[in-house]
Every structure is written in C-alpha cells, then in structure tokens.
Amino acid sequence: MKRAGLVILCTFLLIALIGPELIPLDGTSHYEERFAPISWRHWLGTDYAGRDVWAQLVHGSRDILLIAFSTGVFAVILALLVGVGSALIGGVVDALLVGAVDVFLTVPSFPLMAILSALFRVGDPITFGFLLALWSWPGLARSLRAQVLTMQHREFIEVARLMRMGSWHILWREIFPNLVPYLSLNFILIARNAITASVGIMMLGLVPLRVENWGMMLNLAAFQSGALFLPQGRLYLLAPLSAIILFQYSLILVAGAVEEYFDPRLQRN
Amino acid sequence: MKQALLGVLLAGCAAQVPQTGILCTAGEWDMPPAYHGNPWAPGGVGVARSFVFEGLFDYIPQGKQLIPRLARSFEETPQKLTVHLEPNVRWHDGHSFSSADVAATFQVGFLKGLEIWYYLDHIETPDDLTVIFHWRRPSPTNRLLALTEPIVSPAHLNQQHLDALRGLPHQEGERDATAEAARRELLFAERPPLPMGTGPFRMRKVTASDMVLDRFENYYRAEQMHLQGVRIARWGRNEVIWSYLYAGQLDAISPACPFDVAQEILRRNPSLSVRKPSDMNEMGLVINCRDKPLKDLSFRRGLAYGLDREAIRQLACPAGDTSQGLSLGLVPSQAEEWLGNQYSSGLTRYSYDSEKARQLLQNAGRELEIMAPAGFTDLALLAEAAASQLNKLGVAANVRLVQGELYAQLMNEGKFDIAAVFGAQMGPTVHPSTSEGRFFAADAQLEKASGLPRSRQAQDWVAELRVSLDPRRTRELTGRLARQQNESVSFIPCFEKRLMVFVQNGPRVEGWPSEDSPLWSAAPLGVERLYCSLAVQGYLRPSK
Numbered sequence: 001m002k003r004a005g006l007v008i009l010c011t012f013l014l015i016a017l018i019g020p021e022l023i024p025l026d027g028t029s030h031y032e033e034r035f036a037p038i039s040w041r042h043w044l045g046t047d048y049a050g051r052d053v054w055a056q057l058v059h060g061s062r063d064i065l066l067i068a069f070s071t072g073v074f075a076v077i078l079a080l081l082v083g084v085g086s087a088l089i090g091g092v093v094d095a096l097l098v099g100a101v102d103v104f105l106t107v108p109s110f111p112l113m114a115i116l117s118a119l120f121r122v123g124d125p126i127t128f129g130f131l132l133a134l135w136s137w138p139g140l141a142r143s144l145r146a147q148v149l150t151m152q153h154r155e156f157i158e159v160a161r162l163m164r165m166g167s168w169h170i171l172w173r174e175i176f177p178n179l180v181p182y183l184s185l186n187f188i189l190i191a192r193n194a195i196t197a198s199v200g201i202m203m204l205g206l207v208p209l210r211v212e213n214w215g216m217m218l219n220l221a222a223f224q225s226g227a228l229f230l231p232q233g234r235l236y237l238l239a240p241l242s243a244i245i246l247f248q249y250s251l252i253l254v255a256g257a258v259e260e261y262f263d264p265r266l267q268r269n
Numbered sequence: 270m271k272q273a274l275l276g277v278l279l280a281g282c283a284a285q286v287p288q289t290g291i292l293c294t295a296g297e298w299d300m301p302p303a304y305h306g307n308p309w310a311p312g313g314v315g316v317a318r319s320f321v322f323e324g325l326f327d328y329i330p331q332g333k334q335l336i337p338r339l340a341r342s343f344e345e346t347p348q349k350l351t352v353h354l355e356p357n358v359r360w361h362d363g364h365s366f367s368s369a370d371v372a373a374t375f376q377v378g379f380l381k382g383l384e385i386w387y388y389l390d391h392i393e394t395p396d397d398l399t400v401i402f403h404w405r406r407p408s409p410t411n412r413l414l415a416l417t418e419p420i421v422s423p424a425h426l427n428q429q430h431l432d433a434l435r436g437l438p439h440q441e442g443e444r445d446a447t448a449e450a451a452r453r454e455l456l457f458a459e460r461p462p463l464p465m466g467t468g469p470f471r472m473r474k475v476t477a478s479d480m481v482l483d484r485f486e487n488y489y490r491a492e493q494m495h496l497q498g499v500r501i502a503r504w505g506r507n508e509v510i511w512s513y514l515y516a517g518q519l520d521a522i523s524p525a526c527p528f529d530v531a532q533e534i535l536r537r538n539p540s541l542s543v544r545k546p547s548d549m550n551e552m553g554l555v556i557n558c559r560d561k562p563l564k565d566l567s568f569r570r571g572l573a574y575g576l577d578r579e580a581i582r583q584l585a586c587p588a589g590d591t592s593q594g595l596s597l598g599l600v601p602s603q604a605e606e607w608l609g610n611q612y613s614s615g616l617t618r619y620s621y622d623s624e625k626a627r628q629l630l631q632n633a634g635r636e637l638e639i640m641a642p643a644g645f646t647d648l649a650l651l652a653e654a655a656a657s658q659l660n661k662l663g664v665a666a667n668v669r670l671v672q673g674e675l676y677a678q679l680m681n682e683g684k685f686d687i688a689a690v691f692g693a694q695m696g697p698t699v700h701p702s703t704s705e706g707r708f709f710a711a712d713a714q715l716e717k718a719s720g721l722p723r724s725r726q727a728q729d730w731v732a733e734l735r736v737s738l739d740p741r742r743t744r745e746l747t748g749r750l751a752r753q754q755n756e757s758v759s760f761i762p763c764f765e766k767r768l769m770v771f772v773q774n775g776p777r778v779e780g781w782p783s784e785d786s787p788l789w790s791a792a793p794l795g796v797e798r799l800y801c802s803l804a805v806q807g808y809l810r811p812s813k
Binding site for chain 2: 026027028029031034035048049121202207208209210211222223224225226228229230231232233
C-alpha cells in the first residue's frame with residue numbers, strides 16, 4: 001500500500017509537471033455544452049460553462065500541489081524552529097516564543113486576511129502557501145514544544161547526556177526521529193487544510209480567483225453552479241472531490257512509509 | 270406503545286409544517302439578540318419591513334398604476350400634493366393612525382437622508398385624515414417618493430424625536446451636520462424588541478432561523494384579506510433556498526438561480542412556477558480610466574467590442590436580457606419609453622466583433638484585474654466569463670473577489686482596473702434621473718469610480734432632469750446624457766437582470782397572478798412588498 005501511495009503521488013506530480021504542456025485549457029464558456037457527459041473529447045465531462053473538467057484538473061494540479069506542499073513545508077519549518085527552539089533554549093526566549101505562538105493562535109485570521117487583501121496582491125502559489133502557513137504553524141509549534149519538553153526527561157536522552165553526546169547529536173539523532181511521524185501527519189493535515197483554505201482566501205480577494213483550483217472547482221460545483229442539485233452535474237462535483245481525496249490518501253500512505261523508515265520498531269515488523 | 274410513540278413523533282413533525290393560509294417565504298435579518306424593531310437604525314426589522322409596514326399607495330410600474338393602501342385618494346398641483354387617508358386604520362398597539370404619523374415618518378426620515386427632502390419644503394396636516402406635501406422643487410418623481418414610502422414612525426411614540434427636530438434647518442446650504450448627527454444618534458439608540466406598524470401582519474416572534482407573523486385582526490382591510498400569517502425562513506445561502514424549493518417548503522421566493530437548477534426544481538415540484546419580471550437594473554463592467562491601457566478610449570472600445578455579452582448573460586443571469594451594445598445610463602427595456610423609438614441613431618453600437626477588438630486591444634502592457642464582489646454569484650460569474658474572453662483575445666486578465674465593504678472602498682479610491690457592478694438602476698421612481706444620476710450626479714459613484722473628469726455640464730443636466738416636468742425636455746436631457754455615457758465607454762453593460770420569482774400554488778397558498786400580469790412589474794421595488802400587496806388585494810388565498 002505504501003508503494004501505491006508513492007505511485008499515486010508521483011502520478012500527480014507528473015500530471016502537474018507536464019500535464020499543462022500537453023493538455024490545453026480553454027477558459028471561455030461554451031454554454032450549449034455545459035455539464036456534458038464523459039466522452040472521448042471530454043474525459044471527465046464539462047462544467048457549468050461547458051469547459052473541459054479534465055483540463056481544469058490538470059491545470060489546477062500544479063498550483064494545488066505547490067500550495068499544499070509549500071504550506072506544509074513552511075508551517076512545519078516554522079513550527080519546528082519555534083516549538084523545538086523554545087523547548088531547548090528555555091528561559092526568556094521560551095517565554096517570548098510561547099507568547100508569540102499565543103498571539104498567532106488568538107489573532108482571528110479572517111479579518112486580518114481581509115485587511116491584507118486590501119494591501120497586497122499575491123500572485124504565485126509559493127507565496128500563497130507561505131501566507132496560509134502563517135496561520136497553520138502555531139498549534140503544531142505548541143505540541144512540538146510540549147513533546148520535546150517531555151522527551152528531555154526520558155531515559156534515552158538522559159543516557160545520551162551522560163555519554164556526553166553533543167546538543168546537535170541529541171537534537172538530530174535522538175529527538176528529531178521521534179518527532180518525524182508526528183510531523184509527517186501534521187504536514188498532511190496542513191496540506192489538506194491548505195486546499196480548502198485556499199478557497200476562502202480566493203473569496204477574500206487576496207489572490208486571484210482560479211476556476212481550475214480544485215478547492216474552487218468543488219466550491220463552484222457544490223454551491224455556485226448548482227451541480228449538487230443536478231444529476232448531469234454530479235461528475236463535475238465528483239471529479240475535484242476524487243482528486244483531492246486521492247491526493248490526500250497518497251500523502252497519508254507516504255507519511256506511513258516515512259514513519260516506518262524512521263521508527264525501528266515498525267521496520268522490524 | 271410503539272403506536273403512541275409514533276403518534277407523538279408525527280404530531281411533533283406536523284407542528285413544524287405551516288398550515289394552509291400561511292405564506293412561507295425566506296429573507297434576511299439580524300439574528301437575535303442583535304435584532305431590534307427600529308426601522309431607522311442599522312440592522313433590525315429586516316424582511317419583516319414589507320409585511321409590518323405599508324405605504325400610502327402601492328405602485329405598479331407597468332401601467333403606472335397606484336393601488337390605495339393607507340390612503341384613499343390624492344390630488345396634486347405642481348406645488349403641492351394632497352393625500353386623503355383611509356379612516357379606521359390602527360397601529361398594531363391599538364392607537365389610531367392619522368396624518369400626524371405620516372408627517373412624523375417623513376420628518377424623522379430626514380435624519381436618514383430620505384430623497385424626498387431634495388424636493389420637499391414642508392408637510393401640512395390640516396386634519397387627521399389629510400396630508401399636504403408642499404414642494405420646494407416640483408418634480409416628476411416626488412409624487413412616488415411621497416406615496417410609496419412606508420409609514421414607519423407613529424407620532425405617539427416619536428414625540429421626543431419630533432421635538433428634537435423642531436427648528437432644525439432642512440434646506441441645503443443651511444443644514445447643521447453636527448446637530449443632525451446628534452439627533453440621529455438619539456434615533457438609532459432606540460431598540461424596541463419587535464417592529465410595530467399598521468400593516469396586515471404583526472410580528473409574533475423572531476429567532477435565528479424563523480420569523481413568525483400573524484394576521485393583524487384589526488387591519489382596516491381585514492375582510493378583503495384571506496391569509497392567516499407569514500412564516501419567513503432565514504435566507505443564508507442560495508443553495509439553502511434551492512433545497513427549500515425542492516422540498517416545496519416555500520410559497521414565494523426570488524433567489525439567483527442557474528438555468529438548469531431552475532429547470533430541475535420545476536421538474537421535481539410541479540406546483541411551482543416562475544415569473545421573470547425585469548429587476549430594473551443592468552449589470553456590467555465599470556472601467557477605471559485613470560491608468561494605461563484603460564485610459565485610452567480606443568482600448569476601452571476594444572473591450573466593449575471584444576466581450577460576447579450573450580455568452581456572459583447565459584452564464585451569469587440566464588433569465589436576463591442581453592445588452593445590445595449600448596450604454597445609455599438607462600435600463601434597456603426602458604430606453605424606448607424615455608428616448609423614443611429612434612434612440613440608438615447616432616450612437617456607436619459596440620456589438621460583439623472579435624476581429625475589431627483584437628485590433629484595438631493590442632499592447633495592453635500588463636495583466637488586467639476584474640474585481641467582483643464576493644457573495645454575488647451573478648457578478649462573480651460575469652467577471653469570470655469576461656476575464657476568460659479577454660484572455661482568449663490576448664489580453665491577460667484575472668478575477669479577484671472582494672468583500673462587500675472593501676469593494677465599495679476600492680471602487681471609490683480607484684484601486685481597481687475593471688469591476689463588475691450594477692450599472693443603470695431605475696427603482697424606485699422608474700425615472701431616468703435616478704439611473705443617469707448613478708453616472709453623472711454630483712455624488713455619482715460610477716463616474717467617481719471610472720476616474721473620468723467630472724462634467725459640470727452633465728451634473729447640471731441631471732439636476733434639471735430631476736425636476737423637469739416637460740416630457741420633451743426630459744427626453745432631450747436623457748438623450749444627451751445617454752450619448753455622453755455611451756461614447757465615454759466607462760461602463761460596459763452586459764445584461765438587464767431579470768428576477769426569477771418562484772411561486773407555488775401549493776398546499777398552503779394559491780392565487781398567484783399569471784406571468785403576464787402587470788403586477789409583477791412591482792417586484793423590483795421590493796418583491797416581499799409585492800407578496801404583501803397581493804395578500805392585501807385578496808389575490809392570495811388559503812389552498813383548498
């Protein structure tokens with residue numbers, strides 16, 4: 001199953017990498033062809049404007065993958081730096097960092113995003129991912145800090161200290177491998193949330209609206225275009241939904257593989 | 270035991286379903302505890318306004334018919350309008366209704382900026398059943414402004430506000446903004462729990478999900494009215510309304526609705542039918558002409574030629590009427606009435622012509638952004654369709670959704686390229702001064718947004734149009750403004766919006782007028798107000 005995850009993920013990456021070059025996307029509407037069924041011309045039918053759904057999925061995959069991955073990466077790095085840093089350094093730095101985390105946890109993101117949308121334009125998916133990551137890391141940072149604080153008093157860390165292992169060794173060889181499963185699971189959750197959150201950000205106007213964004217496709221299908229209410233519109237609804245589910249499932253399987261790689265007990269089994 | 274339990278369960282379910290004679294619709298209001306019954310203060314009252322309050326007359330634009338409500342008749346000269354009120358009218362608290370209440374409403378309404386005060390000098394109440402409006406500026410619209418304004422302020426409950434308003438100057442140039450603000454604050458501070466009016470229905474309760482209104486038994490036309498009450502569900506989102514319609518739980522509602530969804534709803538629920546009156550407004554794209562390339566008239570013309578409005582209309586407003594390539598500052602369906610049948614002669618018609626557009630749209634130089642208000646499905650779809658068409662023409666364009674308040678701010682500050690907006694709007698007076706005023710009046714939002722130099726001459730024409738009683742002069746001024754608007758290409762109209770009013774001759778209510786009835790032309794002035802008017806006129810009856 002772990003291999004299946006890798007295969008699905010690689011397929012998505014391949015689609016995102018070369019798909020848009022091979023499959024053209026005609027964004028204009030062809031009203032008379034709306035909600036067309038599966039055909040040789042339209043592999044996954046058409047949407048409410050008669051646009052090809054498969055082409056939208058392919059063209060949306062690059063942005064979606066970049067947004068999901070970059071949000072996950074930025075959020076995990078920020079959480080690691082702040083959470084692990086504050087636990088290891090302690091004292092005033094710990095108090096300051098915990099204070100910063102609390103501020104980020106309590107500041108309501110929605111009104112702040114609305115204000116930001118008046119000031120800034122975000123064009124590329126990496127910056128978009130960073131923006132989403134800004135509101136995704138604090139909870140993880142707090143959990144990591146708590147885990148590291150607990151771990152510091154566990155026997156194997158005490159032993160490492162008695163054996164005069166360096167701080168870097170303790171951090172990277174003793175503590176970090178124990179955090180990896182937790183980090184990979186959170187990476188997936190954050191990446192998943194990024195897809196749905198991206199719709200909210202588009203609705204706020206912080207980034208341009210893209211009808212080929214999978215989350216936006218789902219939103220348009222379920223709410224704006226009424227595909228949810230139409231038998232002929234179900235395919236348009238199911239296509240982005242299935243893509244999102246498959247993508248997340250592949251991430252979960254890959255996360256399981258990562259966990260296995262870092263956990264010797266799982267490797268033995 | 271099982272049967273008893275089932276009985277209790279079914280009885281519970283039955284209690285949730287409104288009985289025959291109860292009109293079920295949906296609308297918006299502030300959820301309790303924010304809800305209040307002050308019709309002047311922000312928030313509050315909500316959709317109940319149309320059922321609890323009423324005006325002196327109901328106006329039907331098609332045929333220009335005035336149907337008596339609180340008033341029986343009127344007579345007028347250019348200088349004054351004399352209205353004779355219906356006797357035996359009572360407020361919901363039992364107090365008698367009189368001319369003092371009409372005067373109180375307009376006087377208190379001055380603080381809220383009622384448009385009538387541009388024309389009105391003072392109101393006289395010679396007796397309890399007569400009101401005389403004395404005009405400072407006689408105009409073709411002042412009669413409607415006086416006769417259709419809901420009467421919401423009973424004099425017996427507003428004495429302190431009327432006392433506070435005494436001596437406050439009403440004329441422009443003499444007004445005291447500070448004093449007005451202080452009195453407005455006093456007015457807004459009042460928070461009765463429920464609204465109280467003279468209308469055919471009185472509020473019983475309001476919750477986060479429902480409003481319940483009962484028939485007002487002392488209503489002066491009670492013998493003519495057959496309905497027992499109104500139940501209003503909270504609107505929320507359009508999809509919720511579509512679900513209600515699927516389930517047959519609403520008797521009348523006017524949601525934005527894609528063509529296919531409407532067809533599916535009608536197929537599933539045969540007791541429903543649709544009326545499609547014009548909404549008396551036009552949707553399109555306002556252009557910010559401050560910066561290049563939109564500063565160039567030829568580029569703007571290229572945009573006007575390059576947009577396939579029929580394709581946009583199909584997506585964004587399937588029930589609407591496609592704009593025919595003219596931007597007149599009037600709703601297209603009213604153009605002939607106000608400009609004559611030769612109205613398009615001498616005007617540039619920007620019919621869809623992609624080749625011409627390509628020639629004019631060269632060297633855009635940058636990506637254009639089309640702004641649309643979040644939550645307005647039709648405007649968002651309009652923007653999206655326009656952006657994709659421009660991209661196909663080689664002009665890079667994207668869409669940006671913006672929240673309501675911020676949207677207005679960005680428009681006012683000129684921080685946008687192109688924005689999807691309502692253009693010409695002719696309600697509630699259905700007069701060209703209203704719609705041309707949106708483009709050319711001194712405080713015109715659309716001209717301000719476009720950034721074109723303000724035309725003093727056009728402002729004067731609008732000011733004259735507002736008070737012109739000569740039909741020939743009215744047509745001449747409207748024509749001049751239409752020409753100026755059309756040739757500036759600061760606004761590209763895409764379609765005239767039509768409402769989709771779903772009505773159900775179903776298990777609770779029946780008697781909806783047929784599609785060709787002129788009564789539906791009143792829908793854009795307030796569709797709930799029309800439902801209430803139909804109830805008062807006796808059209809709506811409990812289902813047999």
